Amino acid sequence: MGASSSTKSNLTALIQRNLSKIVVAPSFAASLFFVYGFILWTAYMAFSDSRMMPSYGWTGLRQYERLWSMERWHVAIENLLIFGGLFITICLLLGCLLAVLLDQRIRAEGALRTIFLYPMALSFIVTGTVWKWILNPGLGLENMMHELGWASFKFDWLINSDMAIYTVVIAGVWQASGFVMAMFLAALRGVDQDIIRAAYMDGASLPRIYFGIIIPSIRPVFLSAIVVLAHLAVKSFDLVIALTGGGPGYASDLPATFMYTMAFQRNQLGIGAASAMMMLATVMAIIVPYLYSELRGGRKNG
Template identity: 60%
Template sequence: MKRSIRFSDRLANWLPRLVLTPSLLVVLVAVYLFIAWTGWISLSSSNIVPRYDFVGLEQYVRLWSTPRWHTAVANLFIFSSLFLGLTTGLGLLMAILLDQRIRAEGALRAIFLYPMALSFIVTGTAWKWILNPALGVQKVVNDAGWTSFVFDWISQPRFAIYCVVIAAVWQSTGFAMAIFLAGLRGIDNSVIKAAQIEGAGLPLIYRTIIVPMLRPAFLSVIVLLSYVAIKSFDLILALTNTGPGSATEMPSTFMYAATFRRDQMGVGAASAMMMLMTVAAIIVPYLYSELKETRDGC
């Protein structure tokens, strides 16, 4: 009797560890081990197959002297800043509007959130047709009588990246809205009333009181969307396939092409490491400052 109690006690003690171990192992191998492996490859002379020698930073030098990589970095910059800014801004605006106790709020919320349910492949394909001058918006407007209307960004190298932004924003805004709306719902109504009595108009109340109170929601939205932005790959492939030319090349597509199509595994690994460092450089300080502030009791 005594022994069985002890056994169950010991089991209760070990169960959490037992349950967590497989996933921990998988993460260790599939994430961290391969990060380390990629780091090693990026320092070797690998091309079509991995080679385990050491050539220093040669692959990085090659990477940064490739014009296509510069396009990819510039595009990532344009895409992420516009995508993050627009998604956060529009999401917040929609959440604030939905929070005004309007009718059919549930239905509207579902409509705005629905694009989230689609994969980027579907989004990309749908927007490829919508943005195609011969099929989509331009044709509809032309057929409606405005024949001089031109909307052919997707076929112009200078503007194609903005098409990617439009599709990505369309997909993710509802998600940002849902998080902001949850944050708004958690705010005590009397805070707004108090500010109204003090003479503040609604725009001022939102700017100086409500939006600062949404800090945790901003944290979630920005962290989740930045990694969507940096890893965006399927959307590009489905929407523009990095074209026209290499106008919508992104680091992720570049890495894929270098590693698996152009037999430059070392360059691909180097580009992957650059992406990792970029993510770390943005997210780590942000997480650090936010988590520190919450611990201070904000």
């Protein structure tokens, strides 16, 4: 630095001092282009008259108007609310219950944990495929119940436009609840044992200790789990495609499948872009406040 005389060694010193920035730069540039640039690009397309091919004639909010006037989009939104609401609630309840049950010094806890968690390793396409087979009215669950002697059992949700979206919930919960369980279990294990001992000395019963002390103290994990699940719900695409294909008709469409259909099958790039922007807005509404609080909290430690 101070001693360097020639320009060349100055340059080396400059590179040396900024190695850290230089190393991060490519990733940062890629992120700027592929994330932020693409978002802006999509945002622009949503204001354009793109149909089959991208075109950049400015049409203002025309695509959004068309989007919101489509019956199909409303179905997708409604489905997202049903699916998201049920998926998150059931996963939380089930995950929490399983975690508490597993937390009772269970023999073979490792094996059970593996069983509860393995669906998370599978692709949504695999999950969709197998549940589609299980739930198919002809040879699946319905048939099985008939064979078992329950002749009046009827389970045709998969092909029932009113119920199809609930099959997505069933498969989604099967896949993700184990993951929530793992999150909760880790949090339960992190609860200060002294507090529990103190509560026990005070004469609190076991359920009291769980509901009064342990579960409230792992509240942050609920938040994290909700954010992760909500995020999964909005992004859910593969599961619907594999399980119902969005059908019957478009009865089980979600915004994610709606966007894909518009953009890649219906040659409505503009509407596709507009719906993608709506999805982004939804996710941001959930994620940004969460990240903000997380990062602010993290700064105290770091």
